[in-house]
Amino acid sequence: MELSSFILKRLILMVVVIFGVLIIVFVVTRIIPADPVGAILGGNAPPAAVDAMRHQLGLDKPIFMQLLDYLGGVLRGNFGNSLVSSRSVITDILEYLPATIELAISSIIFAVLLGTTLGLLSAVFRNRFIDHFSRVFSILGISLPGFWLGLILILFFYYRLGWLPSGGQYDMFLSPTRVTGLVLLDSVITGEWNVFFNAIKHLILPTFILGYSSTASIARIMRASMLDVLHQNYIRTARAKGLPKKTVILRHALRNALIPVVTIIGLEFGGLLSGAVLTETIFSWPGLGRYIVNSLLTLDYPAISGGTIFIALIYSVVNLVVDILYAALDPRMRA
């Protein structure tokens, strides 16, 4: 199959998936036994005001009609207005999204670099010290709860040592110029280097906490995959050519071993973008995860739906990119 027709097919499939997510989220939020009007106006509001609000938000229509209204809006690019901020949901999301993207990207870079390196060394020096270290490190990464470890690290590096800040994207007294919303990128563009280094310091702990379990998964898959590849016949052929061990590993084994790892990296990255809720809460990170949690607490229906669809969209795009990368890495996939 041609790559372009493959991508087109996946794009069509993606639209179907997004609409599926949209309908499920819409229906689920509407049938839970909670009343957004009560949440907005408070429990003691007069019935007339409640009815007026209900009508204004369209909540007095049957669910099916509400869904059609919503789908019609989405097709026109209108995700509705937040019940809390009264702004367009898109505006809200675009404000919170960059912080999440920044954290997710820095976490995945951390996880990929450390995870593949540990996995590679672990496989090449099997049953030696580095292997044992990497395996213990991985087990801890998968089993330690991130929110607990996050609090411990804040206690240690902020409270005891005072080396790193406890939360936020940058210090409160700074007011960086917003260009793209990605603080690191903006500070480089505008040359505000104090903001840049301040933001880096704020990124260290959340990156570690968010990326740790991904690092562990990547290291484990990398190790298993590498051990498998090192026993393949073509590695023996490469050695029979008289290539030095380093070349055999880096040129022949690594690329083959990376094929399954790319899948995991894609899934983990999708997870980082969408699943940073706890980390964002602990580190007061102004990201999408926190936006959705707050929306849930205030029963902000349009915000919940909009945020969820955005995450589903990101997840689908990441998966598509992974599949394309897959084909680039493995010629057998292009057949």
Place this chain on the structure above:
Amino acid sequence: MEQQRGDLLDISGLRVVFNTYAGQVKALNGVELWMNHGERLGVVGETGCGKSVTALSVMRLIEEPGEITSGALWFEGRNLAQLSENDLNSIRGKDIAMIFQEPVAALNPVMKVGAQIVENIECQRRSADAGQIPDKRAFSEIMRDMLGRVGLDWQRTENLYPHELSGGMAQRVMIAMALSSKPKLLIADEPTSALDVTIQAQILNLLNKLVRETQTAVLLITHAMGVAAQFCDFIAVMYAGNVVEYGSVQSIFRNPLHPYTKGLLNAVPKIGRTDELQSIPGIVPDLIDPPSGCRFHPRCPYRKPDCDTLEPTLRAAKTEPAADRHHVACFLYQNDA
């Protein structure tokens, strides 16, 4: 250093073990083999007798949990068993090249086959003329020439990936790769076993033609007596980690001495043969706990009292001309011992 029996390769007393959870597998139990430049030696035996382990030992490609515990691998006066990885890498692929049983699996699935051949040429040249700037275009020329010589159209082949090749084409690519560095010794480990019968003949004919042109010595590992007889000058018969009989093809076929060799030849069907096909009774021994003495004694119809306590060594059969190099490891022929 003792006198090398063959001026190219002389394996003496080679022992290899594999340390597994079930116990130590004594895969090679003092293998003796030798050959001169340009000769073709066939190593035959059943699955698990140590043929492939012997071949991999020569390349020093035995991997954990396997290890060479003793013995010498003389190659042109150097003991490969004692060389460092660096020194070995200057011999691997350059002086000794190897082709394998599963040609498609032996090629890297994510590299174009042309590039894999070029890599071999480049690797050999780099150690030969160190310091000079490698001439990639010249390497490509050699690669294309080699593809042509193994009967492949380079324009159609060089940019293919291994999964796009048939088994026969892949083995041709492997042969092109192995011979691209003009090795002195080509080790062919069951090169045709995984291929269709018609392709087997093509590959053997091709190999025959190419090594005759270049006077390359061949160590052919096979389980097919017929293939060895057709292709080789000498044959070594292996059983359970030992070479039990060694000699020219004529001497082995006309006058097989070892009871195992006799059994093997009786098990080969021939046209016009009307008697029942003979098999060797018993099964191949477990090499974790091999039989004491001669490893063949539990299956041997000519067993003598000492066969289960003493290990026979490979000795010259005295009645034949020296040129036949006929040797056998059996007490039936060593009454004087």
